[in-house]
Amino acid sequence: MTKLSRRNVLKLAAASSVLLTAGKGMVSKALAGSIELAQGGRDFNPDTGKERKAVPTVCYSCVTRDPKIAFVEDGRIVKIEGQPNSIRSLGKICSKGQAGINQVYFPDRILYPLKRAGKRGDGKYKKISWDEALTELAGRMKKLRDEGHPENLMYHYGRAKGSSDKLPKTVFMGTYGSGTISGHTSICEGGKWVGQEFTWGSHYDNWDFDNTDYVLNFGSSVLEAHTNHIPTAQRLIKAKVERNVPFITFDVRLSYTASKSTKWEPVKPGTDLAVILAMCNVIMRDNLYKREAFTYIRATENVNAPADEKIAALKTHLAQYTPEWAQEISGVPAANITKYAREFAKAKAAVVISYRGLVAHYNGTDGERAAQMLGMITGNIDNPGGRCKAISASWKYPKGPKVKPKSKKLKITNGSLSAFPNHGECQSVLKMIKDGSHGRPDIYLWYCYNPVYVNGECQENIDILSDEKLMPFTVTSNIVYDESSRLADLILPDTSYLERWDWDANVSPTQIPEWEFRQPAVEPLGECRNFGDILCDLANRMDMPLGFNSMEEFVKQSCEMTPVIKDLPGGGFEYMKKHGVYHDPQAKPSFFGYKKEVKADDLQKEGVILDEALGVYWNWTKSKAKDEAEAKTLGYDKTHSSYKGYVGQKFGDKVLKGFKPDKVNKTGYFELYSTILKDKGFAPMPSWKPIPEHVNLAKNQLTLTTYKVPVQIHSRSTHCKWLTEMFHDNPAWINSQTAASLGIKDGDMVKLTSEIGEVSIKAYVNEMIVPGAIAISFHLGRTESGRYASGKTSPMGSDNDPDLKLKWWDTYGVHPNWLIANSPDPISGQHRWMDQVVTVSKA
């Protein structure tokens, strides 16, 4: 509490005594009457009342990236709030965003470059200088490049976004000449994207809850964990409560989202697809579809089929999927399936939402295609209140030297088991390296990623990363000493997101783009340096300057190049530093993009040709066709990468933008019938496929479901004390009937066995999960990441957090990935997080 100095007290006393005797109030800000409290934007020290310095920035806890304000006091971030001017988040952030402070100040943070000083994996490190670290790394990289094998530098990144995605992946790796790059999307939601790429072309759907009248949810925990969490969650719950919008959730578990829904419909794992197909059948059978939508739908081999023929074809295809049939498979009552289908189709605007509960399965790509179908046949695609194509701000950025080497690449990033790994096959990368038949990287560099922990088959990941013959040199940039950092030969201490520069953007729930800007709220702790800065330094050391020397310069140049931003008052960079976000106040929400006509001029451009059979206008020069003659002979659908030249689709006598492809050579129709899938031996229309491993399970074999809780980020938050204090134990959920049949009581230790491994875990017997399933959350079971996460001190961990003495938990939970096979969906390569069968017994 404030102690007033003697001088100050006397000053106050003199003033107040006069005021008191005069019977008047003192100067103060006490509030009464119709005072409207401000929502936020300012904060004060509760003890001293001193106002805290506000720095606009953007969250980077999860991929949502809510704009926010960091409040700083004496050079330390003490509080974080949402950015009140953001049209995406409306000034709100979640628990993880609030705990961003912990991402900076956790006592086990890596603060210095560390070099391995023992056997790989035994945790011995020595502190080295930046110069020593970068001299060694640049030396190794330069050698590979100069010997003509840049592809032997592999860059594997996780959820790097915005400028922290482009600088390393596009600019640095492009200038260096290696295309051996893998993301992590297949262990996230890649199957959802591939399902969308086959139907409406590009990926990412926005759900327009502000304007919807009905919500069907297949396996999304949108209220607790989603890639656009805060922007969408608040709009959904308000739609439900304030406008009585029905909101039906199909889920294996009574998730937070399911519990706040109008109705939770428990569904057996991997059977949502059956429910959606039956709903589509009801809608077609009962003639509740929107006839106009069939103008834009492809439902037959013949692209030019009239609407009636397409409608008939879809009716015929779906007729087999009756609600009664779906009930048998999914456990959802047929009457409810029929009811929801009719309500959905009749609603003025309705939205079908989906996530990993639907897509992280063997049949997940068809699950997403079916969800797209449900939206499209009822006219609920890219419309107000429906499932819309994502709108996000785009940035221009400096791309490095004009002349770049032709990129070389090891073919190890797409696995070998899926037909359309449009977003790679992250979980197969280490297996491919072990296999070796497509080469092995000499340097494995990972960022924003924890390969040991976030893929399935943890033990194999450890074995491969530990093997110096398979992985000669391992290096990461990180803030935390996690399970994978432990296997790095060189650890470069990164800045937390509150100590760095970035431009950024994510999908807007209002269909109006918002530009976002991250800037350091405080100086980096210790000797931490941003990964982007390090890459600039490495590039200079290898005599391949990128045209900028730091992430700050990269971001500044981007601000000066980006059309909407560069002319903002005071200049783009200064404007964004001051305001943190920008959107065009005149902008109108974007809907029905597919109905826009292509300009006649665009059809006359050099290289644009018409594939008459398909009605697609495309620019062959952007494809891999050798010449126009070859392009015309092969046609749009058979030319490699023809989709890159897509211009428009003929619908009758008009040429419209249609559903523009991305990644596959689909037409501009909304494809419910895919010849591309058919050619690879898959059903051309969304069709039922049971999960092979789920057929004929024994009584003690349960299906493992994984999930996220609202207070942890997937793998990047257990070092945050305020989050782990609330969630540090994750017993396995088992339905009471299932538990009784196996003789398991609440709190019993149970043994779970799969073909991959075995874990022991406490049983949480409850009424919140479908019989036959067992659910274990992600986040926990950390073996590293510091004391709050695992009880283990990281190398060079400090004791400078007084809360260390008050830590009251000594359980750290169990990680399900030790049991889960790295098995992809055969279409998309999506990791099948929800399909693993485990044998359960009392431990």
Add this chain to the structure above:
Amino acid sequence: MLRKSQLKHSTEEEVMTINTTNDRREMLRVTGAALAAAGLASVSLMQPKEAQAAAVSTPQWVMIMDLRLCTGCRACTVACKAEYDVPLGVFNTVIKQVVTGKYPDTKRDFIPRRCNHCEGTEKIGDITVPPCVKACPEFPKDRRIFTTADGKTIRYRGGATYKRPDGLILIDNDACTGCGKCIDACPYGARSYNQRKLSGKDKTKNAIVKCSSCVHRLDEGITPACVNTCAPGARIFGDLNDPNSQVAKLAKEFNLLENRDKTTMKPEEKTMPNIFYIDPDGVLANYSYKKEDKLTEYRDIVE
């Protein structure tokens, strides 16, 4: 804490403009002589309602928790942790989960909790106080003045735990001996010892902490930290005495004041909470806890 000592000498100007309680207390302590000279040393301890009768209007700060909207995200919990640098083991606001029913008709609900800032029904002198204030051996102590927005003043008494005329129940650590009687007295378990802070008067004891409704923000016209971050808008905060406020409108719409048995926590304790719940599904009725569990009640665990 480091932060406090660094700021010790830097707030002279701010102190003048903030209606924080200890500024007033410090001030009044030294102006005792002036008060006595003006014949004002013995003043009545007016309550908000009494103040109104005297044509001095204060706000009556209330919070309404809309259980239909709360999604259990715990942003409020962490916002509060950060705002006050609350130590591990202590929570000033939490979300409690209530699970009822048998599969597949199971229900899972969330109840946000924090100090109820109770009106109280027991008297000390002329004023009505909640159990924590009643139990405080260091109340009533110093004389204080509350200044309303229209410049009127209300006299009231401070203490280690005391009630401000706008209804806030506050702690003045400088006056606190850390005896813990308020912790035991609170029927809601809302108070805890702060293991990283000592009590003002007895350095062998720890300070006591609880929700202050972010009085330091309120007095600057900013909503509390938990309200600021609540994405669904489940926490609605405002002045019940302002008929145009959202809380007043909601109180009317949902009969929150007339129906305290259903809209407040533990009505049988007759504490008259200033936290109300919009609870059409009767979730509160399914939520029970024992008084002796109070610390675990305020320890948040996510299932």
